[in-house]
Amino acid sequence: MTAVVEAVNLRKVYMLGKVPVEALRGVNLKVEEGEFLSVLGPSGSGKSTLLNLIGALDRPTSGKVLIDGADISTFNEDRLTDLRRKIGFVFQFFNLIPRFTALENVELPMAIAGLGKEERRKRAVKLLETVGLADRINHKPAELSGGEQQRVAIARALANDPRFLLMDEPTGNIDSKNASEIIELVERLNEEKGVTIIMVTHDQRLAKETHRTVHMLDGLIVDERVNKP
Amino acid sequence: MKPTDVWSYALSAIKLRKLRAALTTLGVVIGIAAIVALLSITQGLQTAIATQLQRGFATDALIVTAGGGLGADTGFSLLVNDTETISQVGNVTTALAIIQRVGYIKNAEGKARRVTIVGVDFKAYKAIYGSTFIAEDGADIPSKPENTAVIVGKRVSDPWGNGTRFCSKSDTVEVIWTNTTARPLRNESYTGMVVAVLQEVGGFSLGGPSDTSIYIPITQAQSFFRTDKCEIIIVKLKSDDKATIESTAKTIRSLFGGQVAVTSAAAVLSIISSVFSTMGLFLAGIAAISLLVAGIGIMNIMIVSLMERTREIGILKALGMKNRTVLLIFLTEAAIIGLMGAIIGVGTGYGLAELVVRIFANGGFGGGLRQGGQVAAANVVRITPVLTPTVFLGAIAFGLVVSLIFALYPAWRASRLKPVEALRYE
Ligand SMILES: Nc1ncnc2c1ncn2[C@@H]1O[C@H](COP(=O)(O)OP(=O)(O)O)[C@@H](O)[C@H]1O
Ligand SMILES: [Mg+2]
Numbered sequence: 001m002t003a004v005v006e007a008v009n010l011r012k013v014y015m016l017g018k019v020p021v022e023a024l025r026g027v028n029l030k031v032e033e034g035e036f037l038s039v040l041g042p043s044g045s046g047k048s049t050l051l052n053l054i055g056a057l058d059r060p061t062s063g064k065v066l067i068d069g070a071d072i073s074t075f076n077e078d079r080l081t082d083l084r085r086k087i088g089f090v091f092q093f094f095n096l097i098p099r100f101t102a103l104e105n106v107e108l109p110m111a112i113a114g115l116g117k118e119e120r121r122k123r124a125v126k127l128l129e130t131v132g133l134a135d136r137i138n139h140k141p142a143e144l145s146g147g148e149q150q151r152v153a154i155a156r157a158l159a160n161d162p163r164f165l166l167m168d169e170p171t172g173n174i175d176s177k178n179a180s181e182i183i184e185l186v187e188r189l190n191e192e193k194g195v196t197i198i199m200v201t202h203d204q205r206l207a208k209e210t211h212r213t214v215h216m217l218d219g220l221i222v223d224e225r226v227n228k229p
Numbered sequence: 230m231k232p233t234d235v236w237s238y239a240l241s242a243i244k245l246r247k248l249r250a251a252l253t254t255l256g257v258v259i260g261i262a263a264i265v266a267l268l269s270i271t272q273g274l275q276t277a278i279a280t281q282l283q284r285g286f287a288t289d290a291l292i293v294t295a296g297g298g299l300g301a302d303t304g305f306s307l308l309v310n311d312t313e314t315i316s317q318v319g320n321v322t323t324a325l326a327i328i329q330r331v332g333y334i335k336n337a338e339g340k341a342r343r344v345t346i347v348g349v350d351f352k353a354y355k356a357i358y359g360s361t362f363i364a365e366d367g368a369d370i371p372s373k374p375e376n377t378a379v380i381v382g383k384r385v386s387d388p389w390g391n392g393t394r395f396c397s398k399s400d401t402v403e404v405i406w407t408n409t410t411a412r413p414l415r416n417e418s419y420t421g422m423v424v425a426v427l428q429e430v431g432g433f434s435l436g437g438p439s440d441t442s443i444y445i446p447i448t449q450a451q452s453f454f455r456t457d458k459c460e461i462i463i464v465k466l467k468s469d470d471k472a473t474i475e476s477t478a479k480t481i482r483s484l485f486g487g488q489v490a491v492t493s494a495a496a497v498l499s500i501i502s503s504v505f506s507t508m509g510l511f512l513a514g515i516a517a518i519s520l521l522v523a524g525i526g527i528m529n530i531m532i533v534s535l536m537e538r539t540r541e542i543g544i545l546k547a548l549g550m551k552n553r554t555v556l557l558i559f560l561t562e563a564a565i566i567g568l569m570g571a572i573i574g575v576g577t578g579y580g581l582a583e584l585v586v587r588i589f590a591n592g593g594f595g596g597g598l599r600q601g602g603q604v605a606a607a608n609v610v611r612i613t614p615v616l617t618p619t620v621f622l623g624a625i626a627f628g629l630v631v632s633l634i635f636a637l638y639p640a641w642r643a644s645r646l647k648p649v650e651a652l653r654y655e
Contacts, residue, residue: 057547058649077552084648085549095544095652099245109548111234160549 002069004164004196005031005054010063012049012219023049025219026063031164031198036190038207039200041216047200048168050216054198055166056083068163085113088157092169094149096141102128102152103137109159120159127155131185147178154185164196165189171206183209230554239561242538250566253523253530257570258577260520261628264513265578268624269614270585271509277612279502289469290357291478292436292492293462305488306458309451314484320467320477325353326459327436328450334385334443335403335418336396344385345442346406348450348459351380354438357465361438364425366398371424376449379404379421384440386426398423404445406454419453421445436463436494469495520628523570524635527563531639535559542643543651552644559640560633567632571625575616578624582614 012024023046031037039047052058053065056072065072072083096105103124110120128137131151141149150170157165167186171179183206189195199210207213208227215223230238243250293315295307312324328348333341352372355362364370364380371378379402388395396402405418430440438444451457464481466473478491535542542555589612 052649055547057652058647081546081549081551083549084547089547091652095540095547097541097544099241108545111238112230112545112548112550112554114231116231156548 003030003066004033004035004068005029005198006064006066006069007050007054008064008066010050010053010065011061012046012053012058013061022219024053024060024063027216027219027221029214029221031196034190034194034196035212036187036197036210037199038210038213039198039216040202040204040207040213042202045216046219047216049219051166051168051198051200055087055089056080057089085109085160086163088160088162088165090150090153090157090165090167090170092172094141094146094153094173096149096152096156098141101138101140102133102144102155105141105152106155106159109156113160123159124155127158128152130158131155145178146174147181150174150178150182151185154182154189158189158195162195164198167197167199169200169202171201171203179203179206230550235554235557235561239558239565242534242558243562243565246534249530253526254566254570254573256523256526257520257567257628257632258574260516260523260631261571261574261624262578262581263516263519264627265575265616265620265624266581266585266614267512267516268509268620269579269582269616270612271505271512272615272617272620273582273586273612275502275505275509276615278505279498288495288498289466290436290494291464291466291474291481292494293464293481294460294490294492295488296490305485307460307462307485307489308457309447309459310457311459311485312462315462315464315481318464318477318480318484320473321464322467323353323356323465325350325357325463325465326447327461327463328447328454328456328459329461330406330454332404332406334379334381334396335405337401340395341405342385342388342395344382345439346404346450347442347444348447348454349444350447351378351444354444357463358437361427361430363428364398365428366426368398368425374424374446375422376446377419377421378424378446378449380425380427380444381423382427382438382440382442383429385443386423396423398426404443404453417453436461471495517627520631524631527566527632528635528639531559531563531636532642534562535639535643538643539646539651539654542646543648543654546646546648547652555646556640556644559643560636563632563636563640564629567629568625570632571628574628575621575624579614579616582616586612586614 007027007029010024010027011022014021014023027046027050029050039050041047049058053060056065056067056075060073067083072080075083097108100108103121106124106127107120110123125134125137128134131154133148133151133155136144136148141152144152150173154170165186170186171182174182186197186199187209190197201207210227212224212226214221215225293307295305307326309326309328312326315321315324326349330346332344332346334344335341351370351374355370355372362370365383370380381396384390386394386396400423402421402423403418404421405416408415408417427438427440430438445453464477466477474493474495478493481491482489545555
């Protein structure tokens with residue numbers, strides 16, 4: 001069985017002026033189909049950098065990212081863009097378009113992919129129902145709570161039927177009650193729909209809810225633990 | 230992304246900052262309006278003058294005046310019977326002498342008006358200026374008039390244009406001339422009879438009938454002014470093609486040893502016409518600079534918008550939007566503003582032109598152009614602004630293109646943003 005995502009000796013060096021910053025120093029990771037993986041680590045350990053490389057938002061300095069076995073570092077800009085449509089990203093700060101309603105925000109990735117109006121509207125409504133926001137579809141982000149905004153973002157990430165979900169501290173900006181609701185939703189997506197999920201967090205308790213946790217420190221994976229089968 | 234989705238996305242971005250978009254649009258409106266106003270006024274002026282000229286000028290006529298070089302007074306004068314020599318030149322059908330003096334006409338009530346007294350052969354004059362040397366009541370202009378016959382221009386008969394006649398057909402009038410060669414100066418006069426009032430000519434005329442002149446038979450003019458000299462000889466040609474005009478003009482010039490100037494009405498027409506179009510283009514060029522200023526405004530707004538929306542662009546790219554779609558969205562935003570500004574600008578510009586023309590019609594241009602010289606006489610020129618399809622479409626295209634050009638750089642920068650960096654942007 002090939003991994004959905006595989007990182008091979010992944011390195012990323014940022015230039016901070018003339019000073020090189022080694023954000024990743026040789027990361028190896030494999031994520032199987034249907035897995036729910038959590039990435040734990042202190043701030044600055046390179047979690048977001050890893051997620052951005054896997055999500056085709058950035059290119060590694062060296063090493064490989066394989067998605068369904070294909071080395072994406074050989075992809076040109078257009079193919080990377082196409083790939084991004086098949087990856088669902090959920091950010092810490094939601095990153096919704098403020099002037100759009102919840103519905104329009106969920107429709108956006110489908111519009112970008114060239115889907116027709118009727119079809120994407122129907123699908124967006126269904127997705128918002130899935131995340132429990134059926135009665136909030138015409139609200140703008142400013143009219144929604146943090147937890148609700150993150151649900152919209154999750155619905156948006158699911159819009160184009162992604163190969164896997166990448167979540168960068170999805171609960172980092174919401175209170176703990178809403179946070180556990182979000183995690184329940186994500187678990188349900190993973191269990192019921194078999195969505196592969198990689199979630200960055202620095203909350204130990206949330207990490208324990210996932211199948212497997214990798215620990216990062218200073219740009220390296222230093223520990224790995226299976227929580228439940 | 231579908232074109233309709235690109236369009237509505239761009240529109241939603243514009244709607245977000247309505248006041249800003251309105252002000253940016255206003256810049257384009259002002260630039261386009263200035264261009265359209267200037268072009269349609271000059272175009273209208275050109276059309277008005279050209280049609281008036283064509284009526285007052287005969288395009289198959291040459292005008293011969295004394296004096297070969299620029300301002301060189303050689304003492305040479307044309308004689309009335311030089312027409313006989315000129316008639317012999319090939320391609321010439323008629324040659325007609327004109328004697329002109331400034332004088333007065335006094336009506337039965339003893340009131341006098343200043344006029345240009347023009348001595349011509351009525352029959353030949355009618356042959357050359359068949360469309361303007363016509364009586365207002367349609368009656369014939371006598372070909373063999375009495376010596377006392379006087380034909381008056383429309384503005385002489387009806388000076389105020391309201392039907393209050395200074396003199397009418399069949400009236401007895403006194404023709405007065407101040408003899409400036411006599412010492413002391415003295416007024417000389419004779420009693421004439423108005424045999425016809427000309428229909429209104431309007432505009433300019435070069436040698437042709439004018440609304441502010443009176444016409445007397447050439448023989449009468451010769452004896453009244455006691456002269457054999459004439460100011461102008463008008464030559465009617467068999468054809469008005471350029472080659473005929475040029476070769477005949479040359480022959481006539483050499484006939485008088487280069488001491489005469491030969492002007493063709495067609496040449497004057499084309500010069501005046503080209504002067505106006507050059508002037509129009511020049512003014513529109515100045516107006517175009519204001520549109521460039523509007524373009525810089527667009528660029529400025531787009532750069533501000535680009536910075537405000539950096540994060541948004543990052544989101545779009547993370548969701549899989551292509552660079553060229555981002556470019557297209559920004560260009561569409563500029564196109565919407567440019568198109569809107571240009572359409573409103575064309576309307577405003579034309580309205581402005583109408584307004585300006587109306588203001589000037591109440592005593593603007595008329596005064597300036599009324600300086601009738603010895604040869605050319607001018608009346609009020611009526612102008613209607615002309616918005617040609619070329620100017621209409623050109624102005625809209627220009628507004629659009631300027632907006633797009635200035636949006637190109639910000640749009641390109643937006644399209645080149647790296648998703649990760651754009652998402653990190655605060
Ligand atoms: N664009 C960048 N330019 C320079 N340094 C960066 C950039 N992105 C991340 N870094 C640095 O790389 C390291 C890892 O960052 P990040 O992956 O965001 O950590 P985490 O998400 O675990 O907090 C940090 O030291 C951070 O300052
Ligand atoms: Mg991070």
